[in-house]
Amino acid sequence: MTITASMVKALRDKTGAGMMDAKKALTETAGDMEAAVDWLRAKGIAKADKKAGRTAAEGLVGVAVEGGRGVAVEVNSETDFVARNADFQQMVGEIAKIALGVADVEALKTAPMAGKTVAEIVTDKIATIGENMSLRRMATVEASTVAAYVHNATAEGMGKIGVLVGIEGGDAAAAAAVGKQVAMHVAATSPASLDVADLDPALVEREKAVLTEQARESGKPDNVIEKMIVGRMNKFYQEVCLLKQSFVINPDLTVEKAVAEAAPGAKVTGFVRLAVGEGIEKEEEDFAAEVAKTAKG
Known part of the structure; x- marks a missing residue:
């Protein structure tokens, strides 16, 4: 039996399995959709891939x-x-x-x-x-x-x-x-x-811009402001390097x-x-919302 792209897509939508896994499952089961689902479950693939959307932080x-x-x-x-x-x-x-x-x-x-x-x-x-x-x-x-x-x-x-x-x-x-x-x-x-020398140039420029604006608000002369910025940048380097x-x-x-x-x-x-988990956006859900979602399910 010919395994079509639409069949592979349907199995992927149903199980969350990858394209190659879905195609192999359909090939192994002669295109039987339900048997293919069971094949993926038996291999642990459907179970694993359906969890792939959940945040692992x-x-x-x-x-x-x-x-x-x-x-x-x-x-x-x-x-x-x-x-x-x-x-x-x-x-x-x-x-x-x-x-x-x-x-x-x-x-x-x-x-x-x-x-x-x-x-x-x-x-x-x-x-x-x-x-x-x-x-x-x-x-x-x-x-x-x-x-x-x-x-x-x-x-x-x-x-x-x-x-x-x-x-x-x-x-x-x-x-x-x-x-x-x-x-x-x-x-x-x-x-x-x-x-x-190893600092991200964008980080340095952003910090320098903030410190420059702060210094200008002091109303002091430009030559004094320049010295203020140098001193504050040195302090910044001491904090992050x-x-x-x-x-x-x-x-x-x-x-x-x-x-x-x-x-x-x-x-x-x-x-x-x-x-562990730095930079990963964790899904936050309050208890009431969690209970409501469970009740609807």
Whole structure:
């Protein structure tokens, strides 16, 4: 039997399955729509894909370090309850280890894992646990010393915030020790960049425009205003650039100076900070609306 595009669309609309999965289901069942639905359900595909529209803003960040490479991956779930599930945690830990050998999140999704791809394993877990999940992103740091820190850890190497810090130079043991402290600092302060040169130019211009307008409202002469803007921009850099920030463990020193003192010759060359759900718009629904929707259903 010929499987038409309209048949594939009808099955997709009914189950939420992907185009290729829908076409395969119809092929396997000789075009029988109901049998195709059951085929998808048996494979766990319909169940998983129908959940794909639900917001997955909880979950875990898993980190792994091997040699001079560190990775952090964010795997989302719908609820924090699932993030505490041992099966989910085991999956996140294994994905983080696999991430050590790939370049980016797209390569990670297609990487082999337990006889399948990582993406297929996540889909299987959706069907098993019953919540939408997403392998959202991955970040890496490479340096002679890579330190890692996990905040609000729920298991070894995973938690709500994962940080990696790369350090070049200095004694390896000393660099690793201060690197861990810097990673804790990054978790707490969430710097925008490593240094001034790494800041997003758009962010700098926006801040400068605001400070300029504030300075002009003072009514002072232009030469004074210029000095005011320079001073305020320097303060801004000290607030958002990691190396210029006051070190949380010793606020009398900047991060840059603290590293130099703790491990002479060492320099922080990079960092990443992933926090679960940041940037995801969560659907908010009040209790009355939820009850009303349930009653209508």
